[in-house]
Amino acid sequence: MIIVMGPEATQEQVHVIMNKLTALGLKVHLSEGATRTIIGIIGNKQLIAQLSIEAMDGVEKTVSVTVDYKLVSREFKQDDTIVDVGGILIGGNHLAVMAGPCAVESREQLLQSAFIVKEAGAQFLRGGAYKPRTSPYAFQGLEEKGLEMLAEAREKTGLKIVTEVVDVESVPVVSAYADMLQIGSRNMQNFQLLKTVGKTNKPVLLKRGLSATINEWLNAAEYIMSEGNYNVVLCERGIRTYEEYTRNTLDLSAVAAVKNISHLPIIVDPSHGTGRWKLVRPMARAGIAAGADGLMIEVHPNPAEALSDGKQSLTPENFELTMQEVKTIAQVMGKVMA
Numbered sequence: 001m002i003i004v005m006g007p008e009a010t011q012e013q014v015h016v017i018m019n020k021l022t023a024l025g026l027k028v029h030l031s032e033g034a035t036r037t038i039i040g041i042i043g044n045k046q047l048i049a050q051l052s053i054e055a056m057d058g059v060e061k062t063v064s065v066t067v068d069y070k071l072v073s074r075e076f077k078q079d080d081t082i083v084d085v086g087g088i089l090i091g092g093n094h095l096a097v098m099a100g101p102c103a104v105e106s107r108e109q110l111l112q113s114a115f116i117v118k119e120a121g122a123q124f125l126r127g128g129a130y131k132p133r134t135s136p137y138a139f140q141g142l143e144e145k146g147l148e149m150l151a152e153a154r155e156k157t158g159l160k161i162v163t164e165v166v167d168v169e170s171v172p173v174v175s176a177y178a179d180m181l182q183i184g185s186r187n188m189q190n191f192q193l194l195k196t197v198g199k200t201n202k203p204v205l206l207k208r209g210l211s212a213t214i215n216e217w218l219n220a221a222e223y224i225m226s227e228g229n230y231n232v233v234l235c236e237r238g239i240r241t242y243e244e245y246t247r248n249t250l251d252l253s254a255v256a257a258v259k260n261i262s263h264l265p266i267i268v269d270p271s272h273g274t275g276r277w278k279l280v281r282p283m284a285r286a287g288i289a290a291g292a293d294g295l296m297i298e299v300h301p302n303p304a305e306a307l308s309d310g311k312q313s314l315t316p317e318n319f320e321l322t323m324q325e326v327k328t329i330a331q332v333m334g335k336v337m338a
């Protein structure tokens with residue numbers, strides 16, 4: 001249930017209600033919007049129903065939230081969430097582009113990639129140091145050595161670092177280097193991992209599961225937020241369908257749907273979403289036109305030599321072209337790139 005406070009409600013009234021609810025063992029979450037304060041309550045439904053919340057001072061009304069995720073929903077928070085990653089904003093009218101190789105392969109490859117994506121206007125460098133590969137024989141990543149390379153690239157370019165954390169054990173080490181933690185598609189329902197990143201103060205990029213419904217995906221975000229970490233950005237990266245021409249089916253309707261039902265920022269990954277570099281540029285444009293708050297794009301200095309996902313990686317020239325077009329569409333959509 002959510003409590004909508006009246007426009008004239010005082011801080012004191014809000015505190016009295018919050019204290020009363022927490023004393024009863026209920027979990028409360030405060031959302032202070034531009035015009036309204038909203039208190040979300042999670043816990044025993046019968047107990048909540050017995051309280052005469054609408055009679056409490058400052059309360060305008062109570063609304064029961066019908067969906068099973070709450071903190072993620074627009075009902076709980078009407079204004080768009082803007083996630084701040086070390087000064088780079090994602091959400092609202094702020095557009096963010098995360099680009100770089102699928103995997104960190106070597107110092108040279110990563111630094112080259114970093115300068116390429118920086119030059120074209122991206123604000124984040126992506127690159128997996130820990131790689132969740134379908135085959136156990138495929139390149140598994142450079143692990144902490146890769147994280148050190150990412151940190152060096154940040155130092156040299158000023159780009160923010162987003163990189164995947166694949167298990168609970170490596171959350172501390174990845175958090176020590178990264179500006180933003182990526183939860184990969186294969187881990188979207190690794191609930192222990194979601195809870196663990198929810199206990200950190202690092203912004204989280206939550207990719208949609210390979211076969212996850214929007215409801216399951218938003219519930220995964222709820223896991224993170226319910227632990228206290230509200231800095232969650234969603235990433236649509238395509239889902240598995242019967243189509244075989246593309247690696248996945250990029251579900252851009254999910255962008256529009258998420259914008260309706262959630263306040264969280266959402267970005268689009270047209271690289272994993274299509275699996276084909278030729279489709280990345282048009283789908284990047286389409287993602288922004290659909291209302292996404294940013295993009296994640298795989299770029300490699302030499303895609304033919306890439307140790308992973310070369311087929312879907314853009315060359316420096318193609319990434320530059322993509323960025324020019326994206327910037328034009330972003331303007332039409334009223335988005336700015338900081």
Ligand code: PEP
Pocket residue numbers: 102128132183184185186207237272
């Ligand atoms: C990645 O971003 O390199 C990756 C592994 O993506 P996903 O989890 O979407 O497959």
Ligand code: MN
Pocket residue numbers: 102103272298308309
């Ligand atoms: Mn990849």
